Amino acid sequence: MKTVSSGKKSWNNDIKAGHAKRLAVKIAVKIALVILCAFLCFIFLFPVVWMVSNSFKTNDQVYAQMASWQTFFPPSWDITTWWVSYTKLFTDFGDFGQSILNSILYCSVTIVMVLLINSLAGYALARFKFPGSKVMTTIILLLMMVPVETSVVPTYIILYYLGLIGEGTAVIGYLIPGFASLFYTYMFRQYFLSMPPEIEEAARLDGCSRIGVFFRMILPLSKPIFATVAIFTFMGSWNEYIFAQLMFPNPSYQPLQVFLQLVNTSTPKDIGMVMASLTISTIPIAIVYIFAQKYIVEGVSFTGLK
Amino acid sequence: MANKSKSALLFLLGGLMSLASCGPTSGVGGGGASTSEPGPGGNKIITVWVHKNENEDEGKVYKQIQNNFNALGLKTASGATLRMSMSFYGSTLETKISGSLMTGGLPDIIAVDSSDVASKVYSEIIVPIEDALEEGVADSYVTSVTEAGTIDGHLYWLSGMEAPGGLYYNKTMLRAAGYTDADFGTLENRWTWDDVHEAQVRLKAAGQPYQIALNEGFGSDGYMYLYSSLVYNAGGDFGSDDHVEEALTSPEALAGMRDLEQFYETDGLASNETWFYNGTASNAFTAGTIPFQIHGPWDARVIEKGSSAIKGNYGIMPYPAHEGSDEFSSPCGSFGFAVTKDSSDVAAACQALAYLTGGEAGELMYNAIGTFPTNQAKLDSMADFQNGVMKDLKDYLVANDYTRPRQAKYPRLKDAYGEVLSYMRNMNIVSNYDLEAKVREEMRDVDNARA
Amino acid sequence: MQIESILPARSFARFKIGRTEYNTKESVSGILFALPCIVLSIIFVFLPIFISLMYAFTDANMLRLDRVTFVGLENFARAFEDPDIVNALRNTAIFVACVTPLQFGASLGLAVLLNRVRHCNTFLRWAFFIPVMLSLAVTSMLWMNLLNVQEGLINTFIEILGGERQGFLEDPTQALYCIVFISAWQGAGYQMLIFLSALQNIPKDLYEAASIDQASKWQQFIHITLPSIKPTMVFVLITMLIGAFRICIQPMVMTGGGPLGSTMTMSYYIYKTGIDYRDVGYSSAIALLYTFLIATVSLGLRKLLGGDNQK
Incomplete structure (x- = not known):
């Protein structure tokens, strides 16, 4: 200076x-x-x-304190009075506990499959030259712009023709449409393009197969993108409820989100209970985020590089 | 190349069309209507799709109704034992029905909202039941139900629950403003909307809270449920499909809607005050912060069953009348059930339907969620309806017709009507406020749309 | 765009499609790698979209999907005469024009701030990212209560300061801008992370050189920082624009498109005609037209700004 x-x-x-x-x-x-x-x-x-x-409040307390700073604080400092809404949530909905387990199961399967399927495709688009690879990338970009709000019914009809809406197969039918995501494939492709190809060349010369290179070399080096896609998949899959209700009329198969939606839309609305349910559903996302934060920051950043 | 892709497109479109017209006809496990004819001694299963989740209060009641029905062991005409099997699709029922139209396999019975009967009839999803119902069954329901279920002279739908509404008022506050119990409106001697507003002025002068909760945002059907009566009370109506503009721009219909204007005007108020309640708290009336609200039966239940501050100090007057008119119309309408075109045995389905919407089912529903039974005998015999506000609500229910338009384009009409009333609510902000022009514009869009 | 072969070709079997030459073995491996994704996306991504777009040429109704008739371009003709579409397009245009600069500026500003602040850096980053993680239900319910005319905290505050109560979400002239603010608030944290890492990748010696030349902080920002992160800015801008064009859930939850249609956006209108009004044919036709519009705008921007994010 x-x-x-x-x-x-x-x-x-x-x-x-x-x-x-x-x-x-x-x-x-x-x-x-x-x-x-x-x-x-x-x-x-x-x-x-x-x-x-x-x-932590009852419905009346929420409204009574709405227009004051108390709205940002618990109802009182006696911690034992805080759990009214939570207790109600678990007693009103018999399958609430089961639904949390269902959600965890559905999310895990979806994450594993999404990572596997889309990373392989992203890798292919980044590193292989094959007929259609260029077209695929363009189509991916185009499809990201289509408003997809109305495609639930067509998807249901397709699942019907695949025989995936029956009692035993509905779980597969529920999960499988979420496996392939063009957006994630594109994210993987961008990430792999940013990696220097030299390491792979060396491994290839050592006699490693293509698939071997992918699992032994690429995968360990790509933790950030895997973590990022994993958390986005998690958030998407954790928040899904429309398809779940459609595929599972039987509540013992339903994920947590269906129940949260019930709390949310039931009249008269119990705001305390709504907030309790939202808090419960945010906890897992927060936990995952805190533990994977380092990778996510790197991974998210990568969607913007290049 | 261009030609090739063009023909590929046509091919796929053709495939889609054939997919649409000739899919397999039986459902894969989705609970489709059973097609096989059971002999005597066998079971005849009636499948029902419900618009609720099994874990909701209402869903739990349906489950109980199903079990009670199955315990009865009713027989069909051919001697088979009737059994009911319900599937709970919650908010996705509509999607499930759309999907099943192409894959085949609608159940015997589906849940249908009273306002949606016309649309499902128009689309030929549900079938008439008056010939298949047992003698006298249809007569046991209150008028608003049978009227809601009747389209072009045929009965398609029945419901075991009703949601009568009215004008909730806080007696303590009104007494403080000089009103006595003899002043409060009754079915024989109703308050008009002008009376309600006059009471507000007196309340304000007496230093009392004076706002009325209009609950327009209540549910997606809120405006129609609570305010279609404005039009009927003034002697107007909603016309028929493709002719709503004409009906709603009639002097009667417009005068009816204008009953609400005085609550959005700001005469006699300071700049940040309103005659209508503008807050978010859904419990403003039950907590005793405001003297009036227009609402259905649920809050009466909340007050009666709970520890509300105003318990014993409130009443429910009939829905306010239009000045100079004797018409009585009051909020009503609810979910009910109908038999689908895929049902193989309409008579057997009707037996199940009659139980599903009958007196016992209605009583269970009342006990669990507070909707009123629709069975006349139940309404006359249940202890709850013999005195107090519940009796008043029952009287309004029995005196009422079905007071919502029965049209295939109801979803659009509902939104257009809501748009008009919301325009009225914003009368102080919009430039060149002209209610009639707004009604004309909104309703013309409805008339031009495809049913 | 160019996809490089990473290895000296071992297999010499090659084939040509058009002017491009492919290595047979590499092509086979590539297709095999991508196969699960290709198959699943054809069935569950392309086909549903394709079917729903094909309905654009029919009179399809949600309740009559089994009786669909071909109506040619009728739905498209109707779309060009629909006053609601003009309104929805205008609202969407206002939304896009306001939210993009706001969110862009906010995310860049937060990133610059975080790049500067040393203490509590992780905590701050986490705090700014939180709205991204929260569900729309929480944020919309919160803001609806905060912005309420009669009982909202913000109006209470304004009144204490001597101002006049505002209508916010209930005022047709303000509602859309409230949604602009809430969307930017909720989305900025995500792009902030992207900018942050771009900022951290700028070589330090560039700034040192500038300090020696006595360039002010502001000059450094204009002449070094911004040019260095230009590709990132272009990428963020385009993805932000596409996202903004597709805004649907916020107005659906918070205002239902009102008051007086002032927050009815194109995506929400598509949803409403298709799902609420069951007019699948018409809804698909608008969706198809709208997709073309978004694609044209974003491809045009890509060209204009030059900073293509593809290699």
């Missing part, structure tokens, strides 16, 4: 004054930054605080 001085006579004083001034500016900037960060933290964090604090 350079010091700028003006005039000869009092340059010593100037330096002192300059120092003090710059110090003051520096401190002011620091304070401003701290205030800014605190403010931003509040803006971004308060919904979570609101959701969790209201999940």
